[in-house]
Amino acid sequence: MSNTADPVSYLDYQGRHKGILGWILSTDHKRIGILYMISMLSFFGVGVILGLLMRIELLMPGMTIVTPRVYNSLFTLHGMIMIFLFIIPGLPAVFGNFFLPLQIGAEDVAFPRLNLASWWIYMLGAAVALTSLFVGGGAPDTGWTFYVPYSVRSGTNVTLAVTGAFILGFSSILTGINFITTIHRLRAPGMSFTRMPLFVWTLYSTAWIQILATPVLAITLLLVIAERTLGLGLFDPAKGGDPILYQHLFWIYSHPAVYIMILPGMGVVSEIIPTFARKDIFGYKAIAISSLLIAFVGYLVWGHHMFTSGISDTARWIFSLLTFLVAIPSGIKIFNWVATLYKGSIDLRPPFLFTLTFIFLFSIGGLTGLVTGALATDVHVHDTYFVVGHFHYVMFGGTGMAFLAALLYWWPKMFGIMYNEKWIWRSWAFIFVGFNMLYFPMLIQGWMGHPRRYYDYVPRFHATHIVATVGSWVLVTGLLIFAITLFRSFKSRVPAPSNPWGGRTLEWTTTSPPPLLNFTQIPTVTRGPYEPAPTPTGGETS
Amino acid sequence: MNGPSATIGDAVDDTMILITGISVVLLAIITGLMLYFTYRYSRKRHPVAEEVGTSILLEVTWTIIPVLIVMGMFWAGYKSFREMRDAPEDALQVTVIGRMWDWSFEYANGKKSDRLVVPLDQPVRLQLKSLDVNHSFYIPAFRIKEDVVPGGNTYLWFKPQSTGPADIFCAEYCGERHSYMMSEVVVVPQEQFDVWYQSDSAELPETKAWIDAEAAAAQAPSDTDEALSALHKYGCVTCHSLDGTGNKLGPTLKGVFGKEVTVMVDGKEISVTADEAYLKQSITQPAAALVKGFENLMPPPAGMGPDEIDLVIGYIKELK
Structure with missing residues (x-):
């Protein structure tokens, strides 16, 4: 690939600034994507360490390594970091930034400077949130949900942490605006909406939720700050307020946010499956429309977080009914993915392996969601470890696996190098076994009645805690092998061809890594995203 | 699980068995097909993919059937939930x-x-x-x-x-x-x-x-018994131990009477003797003079009468 005719790659391009400034001041969507990747994976690492510490504490009943106060801060920070710093912005900010313009045949996003500003705002928000650890009253201990009245009473640094989340919201809104404009205005000639890759469809659906739901969170968080500093009494029954109002406001954002987290993961899966099956995706339109449906119905189901909160019985059954409806579009996606494999020509390479893992683990996450969606069973498992197991299957088994699959799928394109596939297979074995050892016991002990956010527990839950804690060690071993394998690819530098997997979307038509403006010539689109090219067009060979 | 059960529990368990049963079948179908196709249509066994097109019939089928299934699950959950909410009049x-x-x-x-x-x-x-x-x-x-x-x-x-x-x-x-x-x-x-x-x-x-x-033996219970019962009733012992063990929530009550303690008043450290007046103040206005190193966590015990306070203080005096 060191053909002299190749344009300079975005990694080698020398812009106005040198060294690190060439990155943190770059408006190139690809460099911004990498900036997000480095920052997010660092936060993810911190979140993993916090999770590990929690698991060690839970290994034995009573005090194992930390006090109750520290434990409560651990799960609060684990949740805040994983949700606000990793999984909500994760896939759109890293892979959306990098691949949205490439997949629609554009040179960059619509507002490159705004894009860079979004990263800076993200870092500012992260810095403010993490500062709350080290100053004043200490790390917040309210849980990532900041439920009042406890969050108003807590002597810890809730105000600062909430301010951090507030700032992060702006990064999310601005990225959403940027993506929607890009998708509407910058598609290559011939790329109609129904010729867009499905990852782009999910980014589009996600971006609308980011714009429309995040402001509600911002308002809610401001109200918490106002309660703490001014004592308005909005949520205080003694002053005529209502603590339940807070829960409504919080989940009006935070439930759609769950779909911000998972939709792009589904988009990644929809990219990888046709590539490795060498086949057009089954039910393109059904998958595309189901993304919009998920985004829309996802707005109407927040009340299922409040089935035991004391809201009216009528509200409970309406929210339960709507919650069951939101399962349908997710099911449609899964059926279409599996149908795509039928009569394909399947190459079981690492990205595809992690995609199959996604389907399996996400299905468990989705199906356990039916238990929490049904009123009678939810009353029992609500706020227990069952819910913790359920959402880790969805978030980590779903979005997390999709993130790993996306890394493996697009790594050659991003850096122009291949990784050692054998070691990725080994890491997968650890990740898969560890994951299920860690989270499946939680479903069991939740059904046995173990409430969540418990520092200590009664002896009958001990066995499941031991299995889960040992599972966390296996899982982290797998993640370490995975990370080391990818790092080593920078040392071995096995060059990647333009299209190592035989993908059919536009990002595979340019060099690996792509040049600064992505394409030497803006492509013209004449077919659906996963249809085979009719004949080789001659110009680009690899 | 051992121990007692309630009537509603059976309905909840039945709903759980129904949902879990259907879920396991669905998971088995999805995973089974996925693995079978990956095996059967591997590149080795099936080198050239065949385009099969899209089937509206299939899309409609796997929309309608799941809708029916989840509506059934919704109904099962709702039915037992109704029972859970309708408390009998004579309860x-x-x-x-x-x-x-x-x-x-x-x-x-x-x-x-x-x-x-x-x-x-x-x-x-x-x-x-x-x-x-x-x-x-x-x-x-x-x-x-x-x-x-x-x-x-x-x-x-x-x-x-x-x-x-x-x-x-x-x-x-x-x-x-x-x-x-x-x-x-x-x-x-x-x-x-x-x-x-x-x-x-x-x-x-x-x-x-x-x-x-x-x-x-229906005599009046001793003062010690009554003081202990008050200490439990108002939750004092949740944070204050009686046997001298320390924790981060509140100081132990053992041997506190007559001791010199450092307390925070309006943010300043002062030293006081834990006499009867101080103990009384600590019960009725816990925040007024907190023992140094402890946070303001204690709510004044709502409903604790003067008699009970005297009993408790009397008990603490003896707790050496």
């Missing part, structure tokens, strides 16, 4: 009071208890009240739970169908000692409940002989 009324970090129970006749004693086969309706933050009253063995919200007026009901003790947990995170906010529900035969309900003792009568013995 025994108990008020549950949750606060950081203990539960207490008040019966219609004024009897107070720190555990929930209920008669077998008799519906019980719980009115849930919180004195501070959100809690959630949860009896896993009965499959019931409802949040306890300040200013709210939530309720639960159940009908126990076998005897024995079972855990009560707090399921809504409520701060430092959330995981210790536990109590116990004890289901006893009706006769035993009646005796307990009418007596002043928190202890359950075990046998007829026990009742007679108690009746015979």
Whole structure:
């Protein structure tokens, strides 16, 4: 690939600034994507360490390594970091930034400077949130949900942490605006909406939720700050307020946010499956429309977080009914993915392996969601470890696996190098076994009645805690092998061809890594995203 | 799970079995097909993919069938939930009071208890009240739970169908000692409940002989007993130990009387002797002079009368 005719790659391009400034001041969507990747994976690492510490504490009943106060801060920070710093912005900010313009045949996003500003705002928000650890009253201990009245009473640094989340919201809104404009205005000639890759469809659906739901969170968080500093009494029954109002406001954002987290993961899966099956995706339109449906119905189901909160019985059954409806579009996606494999020509390479893992683990996450969606069973498992197991299957088994699959799928394109596939297979074995050892016991002990956010527990839950804690060690071993394998690819530098997997979307038509403006010539689109090219067009060979 | 169960629990378990059963079948179909196709159509066995097009019929089928399945699940969940909400008129009324970090129970006749004693086969309706933050009253063995919200007026009901003790947990995170906010529900035969309900003792009568013995020894309980019962009733011992063990929540009460302690008044450290006046102030206005190194966590014990305060202080004096 060191053909002299190749344009300079975005990694080698020398812009106005040198060294690190060439990155943190770059408006190139690809460099911004990498900036997000480095920052997010660092936060993810911190979140993993916090999770590990929690698991060690839970290994034995009573005090194992930390006090109750520290434990409560651990799960609060684990949740805040994983949700606000990793999984909500994760896939759109890293892979959306990098691949949205490439997949629609554009040179960059619509507002490159705004894009860079979004990263800076993200870092500012992260810095403010993490500062709350080290100053004043200490790390917040309210849980990532900041439920009042406890969050108003807590002597810890809730105000600062909430301010951090507030700032992060702006990064999310601005990225959403940027993506929607890009998708509407910058598609290559011939790329109609129904010729867009499905990852782009999910980014589009996600971006609308980011714009429309995040402001509600911002308002809610401001109200918490106002309660703490001014004592308005909005949520205080003694002053005529209502603590339940807070829960409504919080989940009006935070439930759609769950779909911000998972939709792009589904988009990644929809990219990888046709590539490795060498086949057009089954039910393109059904998958595309189901993304919009998920985004829309996802707005109407927040009340299922409040089935035991004391809201009216009528509200409970309406929210339960709507919650069951939101399962349908997710099911449609899964059926279409599996149908795509039928009569394909399947190459079981690492990205595809992690995609199959996604389907399996996400299905468990989705199906356990039916238990929490049904009123009678939810009353029992609500706020227990069952819910913790359920959402880790969805978030980590779903979005997390999709993130790993996306890394493996697009790594050659991003850096122009291949990784050692054998070691990725080994890491997968650890990740898969560890994951299920860690989270499946939680479903069991939740059904046995173990409430969540418990520092200590009664002896009958001990066995499941031991299995889960040992599972966390296996899982982290797998993640370490995975990370080391990818790092080593920078040392071995096995060059990647333009299209190592035989993908059919536009990002595979340019060099690996792509040049600064992505394409030497803006492509013209004449077919659906996963249809085979009719004949080789001659110009680009690899 | 051992211990007692409630009638509603069976309906909840049936719903769980239904949903889990269908889910396992669906998961097996999805995973089975996925693995089979990956094997059968691997590049080695099937080098060239065949385009099969899209099938509207299939899309409609796998939309309609899941809709029917989930509507069935919704209905099953809703039906048992309705039962869970319709408390019978003749239910025994108990008020549950949750606060950081203990539960207490008040019966219609004024009897107070720190555990929930209920008669077998008799519906019980719980009115849930919180004195501070959100809690959630949860009896896993009965499959019931409802949040306890300040200013709210939530309720639960159940009908126990076998005897024995079972855990009560707090399921809504409520701060430092959330995981210790536990109590116990004890289901006893009706006769035993009646005796307990009418007596002043928190202890359950075990046998007829026990009742007679108690009746015979029906003298006034000693001051120590009453002080101890007050210390438990108002939750003091949740944070303040009586045996000298330290913790981060509150200083031990052992040997505190007459000791020099450093306290914070308006942010300044001063030294005081823990005499009767100081102890009284610490009970009625805990925040006024906090012992150095401890946070302002203690609510003044609502409803603790002057007699009880004197009893408690008298007890602390003797606690060397």
